[in-house]
Amino acid sequence: MMNNIAIAKQAFDYFSHGLASGEWDNFLAMLTEDFTFSFPIAPFQGRNIGKDKAERFFNYVSTQVFTEGLYLTVERITSNETTVVFEVQSQGLMSGNPYQNQAAISFDVRDNLICGYREYLSFIYSR
């Protein structure tokens, strides 16, 4: 169980680095092939399946939305045996405009990899 928390924290560090820098390789390397993710906003709104789709999603985020980086501050971490939830503050520029939000980011761990990711937002900004 501690191991799953440590794995989720490592993945979250890579995720956070990806949002800040656009470098997603380390995070993507920690995903299962059947990785599924849910996101609130189009064009990836709803449930998405597959590591390939995840790669397209995270590259889209970094090249089209947060091109100058999004910076996360972790406020709280909760967990059970397979899931770790990070409550975060986020700050950056979205398409050039100041952006600030809170989110709950939930990672599921299986076999030392991340098999699920759900993001819930405190505010939704239209683009």
Place this chain on the structure above:
Amino acid sequence: MMNNIAIAKQAFDYFSHGLASGEWDNFLAMLTEDFTFSFPIAPFQGRNIGKDKAERFFNYVSTQVFTEGLYLTVERITSNETTVVFEVQSQGLMSGNPYQNQAAISFDVRDNLICGYREYLSFIYSR
């Protein structure tokens, strides 16, 4: 620690009952006077402070938004020593229209009461 989880689960049952029925007394009785809550949508968007404001908020939800009840299904619970997060599916009618969402609902526990509540949503529907 187990005690805090049990308290949060009891409060969540009352919260869920409040959304379904409009009866909020049991939930409100479990809130600290300085209870703070964050919600994604106007007119209570952002951070709100005080049990009085919470009472207005939950009555607003039941009399103006989910007048026929909103029904939650818990998918996952994570926790640490003071916070319990419930990932849920919600279903009902919002202002008469079919409504379905996923949410992360985070409760902070202090002295056997709920002192904080943050809601994060998977989709935001405009009303």
